[in-house]
Amino acid sequence: MNTTTHAYKILLATHPALRKKSDPVDSVDHTIKTLMMDMTKIMVDHEGVGLAAPQIGVHKRVLTMDIRHVHTEKPNMFCMANPEIIWRSETQSVAKEYCFSVPEIGVQVTRPEEVKIRYIDEHNTEREIHATGILARCAQHEMDHLDGIVTLDYLSPLRRKLALKKLQRMEKYQEGDAEPTGDDVTL
Numbered sequence: 001m002n003t004t005t006h007a008y009k010i011l012l013a014t015h016p017a018l019r020k021k022s023d024p025v026d027s028v029d030h031t032i033k034t035l036m037m038d039m040t041k042i043m044v045d046h047e048g049v050g051l052a053a054p055q056i057g058v059h060k061r062v063l064t065m066d067i068r069h070v071h072t073e074k075p076n077m078f079c080m081a082n083p084e085i086i087w088r089s090e091t092q093s094v095a096k097e098y099c100f101s102v103p104e105i106g107v108q109v110t111r112p113e114e115v116k117i118r119y120i121d122e123h124n125t126e127r128e129i130h131a132t133g134i135l136a137r138c139a140q141h142e143m144d145h146l147d148g149i150v151t152l153d154y155l156s157p158l159r160r161k162l163a164l165k166k167l168q169r170m171e172k173y174q175e176g177d178a179e180p181t182g183d184d185v186t187l
């Protein structure tokens with residue numbers, strides 16, 4: 001991971017960028033549309049279901065989702081700017097979530113099972129969707145990122161501490177400035 005062909009790098013949850021609240025966009029202009037297209041490419045290249053702009057260090061309220069593997073029916077690819085939840089079901093569901101910024105650490109998260117989302121799409125058109133299943137879960141996960149929230153925040157303090165340590169080690173190796181040494185052995 002020392003070199004990358006992308007201009008963007010997906011940041012780990014230990015990076016301060018993942019903790020900052022993102023700003024709304026004024027409109028989906030050329031710059032934001034380019035960001036959406038770049039994010040879609042990164043997400044698809046990494047075979048991810050969703051990506052939020054702060055994960056690549058951009059603090060704009062923009063997210064992308066790709067649920068083509070579960071929904072062949074369109075729409076199944078989404079680019080959203082300024083997404084907001086305008087209704088949530090009382091029924092909740094629990095599932096283990098994985099995140100590009102929290103590699104290898106699945107976290108059980110309880111969320112409303114269905115949500116209605118208002119957002120601006122890649123054509124600068126305001127839209128609303130009633131999201132269920134993986135789409136509802138993914139959208140809520142990505143919207144958490146826009147508020148500086150990561151899956152680790154749903155863990156107990158002890159498990160969060162252990163997970164953070166694991167991420168810090170990953171971060172160190174990714175930097176490429178530290179090869180595993182005797183000091184890095186976990187006991």
Ligand code: NI
Pocket residue numbers: 098099100101141142145
């Ligand atoms: Ni994530």
